[in-house]
Amino acid sequence: MSIENIRQFIKEKAEQFGAKTDSEFNNSYVERNNTGQEALKDNGAYFGFIHPEEEVSGPFHDFSLTIFPNDQNKPWLVCLGVGSSGFKNDYTLATYPGLRRLFSNLTDERGFCKSDFADIETSLPKSITVSPDLQHIKNTIKTYTKVLPTCQIVDDPESEEGKQVIAAFVAGYAKLRDWPSNKDHRKAVSEALGPFLNKERKDDTEEIKNLLKERKYLVLQGPPGTGKTRTAKSVADKIGAKTFFTQFHAETSFSDFIFGIKPDTVNEELRYREYPGNFSKALKYAVEHSAERVILIIDEINRANLSNVLGPIFYLFEHKMDVSNVEIEISPNFKINKLPNNFFVITTMNTADRSLAVVDFALRRRFAWYSMTPKIVEGVSKKLETVSVNKITDEEFFFKEDFAAIEEIFNWYASSSELSLQPGEGYFIAKSETEMYNRIRYEIFPLIKEYLQEGLLRNAKEEFNSYFSTRIKLSLFE
Structure with a gap:
């Protein structure tokens, strides 16, 4: 040699x-x-x-x-x-x-x-x-x-x-x-x-489908725009499951999600009626239709106080639990000691939402965690006006040069935790150059400015400023 x-x-x-x-x-x-x-x-x-x-x-x-x-x-x-x-x-x-x-x-x-x-x-x-x-x-x-x-x-x-x-x-x-x-x-x-x-890009839907069969209860975590909710619905469609959907928020409670009572406002006399939450509805359907797969999709799971929302049913989320001698009351006249084998749960969690509390370790142990990261949307290469894009449908385009510019800045300057803030590919899908310009001007630009104001991605501030100054003629520091 x-x-x-x-x-x-x-x-x-x-x-x-x-x-x-x-x-x-x-x-x-x-x-x-x-x-x-x-x-x-x-x-x-x-x-x-x-x-x-x-x-x-x-x-x-x-x-x-x-x-x-x-x-x-x-x-x-x-x-x-x-x-x-x-x-x-x-x-x-x-x-x-x-x-x-x-x-x-x-x-x-x-x-x-x-x-x-x-x-x-x-x-x-x-x-x-x-x-x-x-x-x-x-x-x-x-x-x-x-x-x-x-x-x-x-x-x-x-x-x-x-x-x-x-x-x-x-x-x-x-x-x-x-x-x-x-x-x-x-x-x-x-x-x-x-x-x-250029590693081989994984098929998220297929990988999540296989993981769901093994673990039953999943959390899809990632930045906004990475298609978490869309992917959850796609997985449910692929396995032919009956789907129930709910979205958590700061005021979601046990009575909203599991079972509660509400006043009957139609009747002239004050009385209350039973109100089964989406969990109870999905679970009861799974019990009564054991030959069908049932998926409960919970969007934005970390927006609620999970201890208050889940209460005693938290105990049931063990993907390999044998039949237990402990019965959990879901609602009146409906008790179970084990979640049925045909019942699955997919939840989503936005990793860029810094206002949310860290999920406790008990939930982490009971659920499998799948990270979704921003990725290029493949399509037919085409020029739209002067911007290089990938064609997604007859109406929509993926603006790959803008995506690549933002991705490169994050890859070079972002810490491991800051990578979870990168805008997903959904931000870069638009019907025209004008729509993409407005997406950058009124969505991505304010998002990055907010990150910098919070002291995040400080080393990247000049790179971001250079990109925005060139692309939309705006400075982050005006």
Whole structure:
């Protein structure tokens, strides 16, 4: 395996990704090459790129693209590294969650990705330091063990698979250094990262249907616009279930959902009548029609005080409960000790609603939790006026460029909890460019502004402002 061939390969890739090397004072990187015969005897051999402000030799700062080679036809280690002098310009960059998300996609079970890229005090795990695949460079790895945020073992760097991994690491480094400056550069980066980032999209409806059969009681959680309620109804249709629907709110009570009494306002004399809630109606139907599947859909389950709403029936939500000797009274003359096998519950929960209380652990144990995330709506590619969209129906279009712009900002800057705030794909479906413009102006823009005012996504404020200033000619800070 030729070190020189791979050195040339990464320089060619860097150029494709937008790196500049034609000016003494405006280069995109400084190349380091320590691959002499003495170094290759497990004595610190490496080559790659460092920050353009660093010197050509000696200790250096900040992120580097580092490759640890050998001349024994044994595996190499491809890494994102940090100079032994620590951070000077890149510390803020190291704290962006998107950087870790990006490189975590480039590593598999034979690689490693730190949970905190700003951490240069924690050593690599034993899976790398004592890996039998890397014993020929174990001393070199030991030297740099604290300053390698992420790395990947490559068996043969000159194979197609090996070059694909190396090209992806170069593309990741190009992205963090902001090398791409035109459409061709960005396309080349996307193509290099594509095999690692473009995971096969799951079919939510099919996966939820299978999970429902196994667990019976589900919570679909996710940001608004991800189609939680629509998907719940679709699952019910797919399995041919009789569907009952209710939506919780802050004033929902036991008497609303299970059973209560209400005054009869039609009769002249004051009297009360029984009022079975949606739970009782659905459950009674399931008991009386044991050959049918019955699904109760509860929308916005976390908007109500669940302890007050569910009361004693909470006990029944055990998906593998055997027949119990404890009977729960649902309503007068209707008691059960176990929910029937043909009775299922799907609930939805909006993860972007910060005003709601955290759901207690007892509910979490009794329900399976399925996360729905914003995703591209597939369709026939088409131009609508000047905006690239996907056609959904004859009347509606998915504005994929707007979706991608918002998604990229969230992916790069949002913490794990802030990802649950990303507007779902439903926000980007419209009948015309005018409708989409208004959707951004009067729905997405105020939503993002509210997030920022609450102290969320602070690192992304300038990126969001740039998007809105360009797209709808409005600033977040006016």
